[in-house]
Amino acid sequence: xxxxxxxxxxxxxxxxxxxxxxxxxxxxxxxxxxxxxxxxxxxxxxxxxxxxxxxxxxxxxxxxxxxxxxxxxxxxxxxxxxxxxxxxxxxxxxxxxxxxxxxxxxxxxxxxxxxxxxxxxxxxxxxxxxxxxxxxxxxxxxxxxxxxxxxxx
Amino acid sequence: xxxxxxxxxxxxxxxxxxxxxxxxxxxxxxxxxxxxxxxxxxxxxxxxxxxxxxxxxxxxxxxxxxxxxxxxxxxxxxxxxxxxxxxxxxxxxxxxxxxxxxxxxxxxxxxxxxxxxxxxxxxxxxxxxxxxxxxxxxxxxxxxxxxxxxxxx
DNA sequence: AACTATACTAGAATAATTCTAATTAATCTT
DNA sequence: AAGATTAATTAGAATTATTCTAGTATAGTT
Ligand SMILES: [Mn+2]
Ligand SMILES: [Mn+2]
Ligand SMILES: [Zn+2]
Ligand SMILES: [Zn+2]
Numbered sequence: 001x002x003x004x005x006x007x008x009x010x011x012x013x014x015x016x017x018x019x020x021x022x023x024x025x026x027x028x029x030x031x032x033x034x035x036x037x038x039x040x041x042x043x044x045x046x047x048x049x050x051x052x053x054x055x056x057x058x059x060x061x062x063x064x065x066x067x068x069x070x071x072x073x074x075x076x077x078x079x080x081x082x083x084x085x086x087x088x089x090x091x092x093x094x095x096x097x098x099x100x101x102x103x104x105x106x107x108x109x110x111x112x113x114x115x116x117x118x119x120x121x122x123x124x125x126x127x128x129x130x131x132x133x134x135x136x137x138x139x140x141x142x143x144x145x146x147x148x149x150x151x152x153x
Numbered sequence: 154x155x156x157x158x159x160x161x162x163x164x165x166x167x168x169x170x171x172x173x174x175x176x177x178x179x180x181x182x183x184x185x186x187x188x189x190x191x192x193x194x195x196x197x198x199x200x201x202x203x204x205x206x207x208x209x210x211x212x213x214x215x216x217x218x219x220x221x222x223x224x225x226x227x228x229x230x231x232x233x234x235x236x237x238x239x240x241x242x243x244x245x246x247x248x249x250x251x252x253x254x255x256x257x258x259x260x261x262x263x264x265x266x267x268x269x270x271x272x273x274x275x276x277x278x279x280x281x282x283x284x285x286x287x288x289x290x291x292x293x294x295x296x297x298x299x300x301x302x303x304x305x306x
Numbered sequence: 307a308a309c310t311a312t313a314c315t316a317g318a319a320t321a322a323t324t325c326t327a328a329t330t331a332a333t334c335t336t
Numbered sequence: 337a338a339g340a341t342t343a344a345t346t347a348g349a350a351t352t353a354t355t356c357t358a359g360t361a362t363a364g365t366t
Contacts, residue, residue, distance in 0.1 A: 024332080024333095024343075024344080026331085026332085026343090026344065026345085028344080028345075029344090044322090045322080045323080046322085058345090058346085059345085059346095060345065060346045060347070060348095061323090061346095061347095062323095062324080062325085062345075062346065062347080062348090063344080063345055063346075065322095065323065065324075066324095066344085066345085069324095079238065081234050081238055085232065085234055085241055086321080086322070086353085086354080087321085087322060087323090088238055088322085088323090100282055103285065111278070112277065114274065114277050115273060115274050115277040115278040116271060116272065116273055116274070116278075117270070117271070117272045117274065118269060118270070118271050118289075119269070119270040120268060120269055120291075121267065121268050121269070121270065124265065124267050124268040125264070125268040125269075128295055128296045128297055129253055129291070129293060129294075129295055130293045130294045130295070130296065131291050131292070131293045132256065132292050132293040132294075133291070133292045133293070134289065134290075134291050134292075135289070135290045135291075135292070136271075136287065136288070136289050137287075137288045138273075138282070138284050138286070138287050138288075139284075139285050139286045139287075139288070140282060140283045140284045140285040140286070141282075141283045141285075142281055142282055142283070143281045143283065144281055177312075177313080177363085179312090179313065179314085179362085179363090181313080181314075182313090197353090198353080198354080199353085211314090211315085212314085212315095213314065213315045213316070213317095214315095214316095214354090215314075215315065215316080215317090215354095215355080215356085216313080216314055216315075218353095218354065218355075219313085219314085219355095222355095239322085239323080239352080239353070240352085240353060240354090241353085241354090
């Protein structure tokens, strides 16, 4: 029953991804990418900063935001809304998928796109609606076994 | 092809709705309710303030927020996220429905729940996910005829 | 009218994000 | 390699949405 996807790229793969997107793989960008591409926790900018500081103590918050925004622009990350509706979270899973938010913990989990079938009824929607993206979030509780908390590589 | 729902309650209906929810229908609450329950524009708090000030010039921003939060608490309004992901919008349509956001104008439109069929595949989702709410937003362009802009009562 | 509870207000505080202007680092040209 | 140019990073100020505070006004109750 594994919904989450952890990208887990190594240093070389990360460097190549950045170069590929036309981004110079500077040290701070590498540090930020290494963190966001190896977690499925949908971190906030502040959480990214806290983690990245461990490896790279001089990184500034402005650089964290600049870098995350750059990654979003280049399609390497997606922005998603935190459930408090106040801050942004960053999602390294840029493939179409859905989210489940546990309302007790606030934790945002990826859902495999196969768990939901979504069919727009064009006859009712009207052809004048040009859809670019469908965003779906489920909210509720996940009654998980403790093992569910364990991250696997 | 009408997706939007305009509640359009008159003064007496609004007063009754407030009383019904256990809210004292003070003058400022009436003014705020009269606006938010007669628009399908999904206004922000700032937009609510600007409108309400016309009828009620001394209303404070704190009262606008207090009142909107109170209405949300009592289930009279729903909060939805603005597409800039920075501010909250208020939706007088508390029945299950979906949203379409025109990415050129930022306009948020209601979609009738019949335009989308959503089926969770419980066998894949897992019974431990207790779903309370499914939130769906479509983004794209609406290539409307000019008449589409006209509000009908 | 006095008392109490509720509602309202102006302005301060908070917090997420962006902006500014200066500094550093990397890349390019000669 | 030196100098010139461009790109990246920084600290801190600015912006903005929202909440908080503490005082004032209003409404309901005896
Ligand atoms: Mn952004
Ligand atoms: Mn709220
Ligand atoms: Zn995700
Ligand atoms: Zn709506």
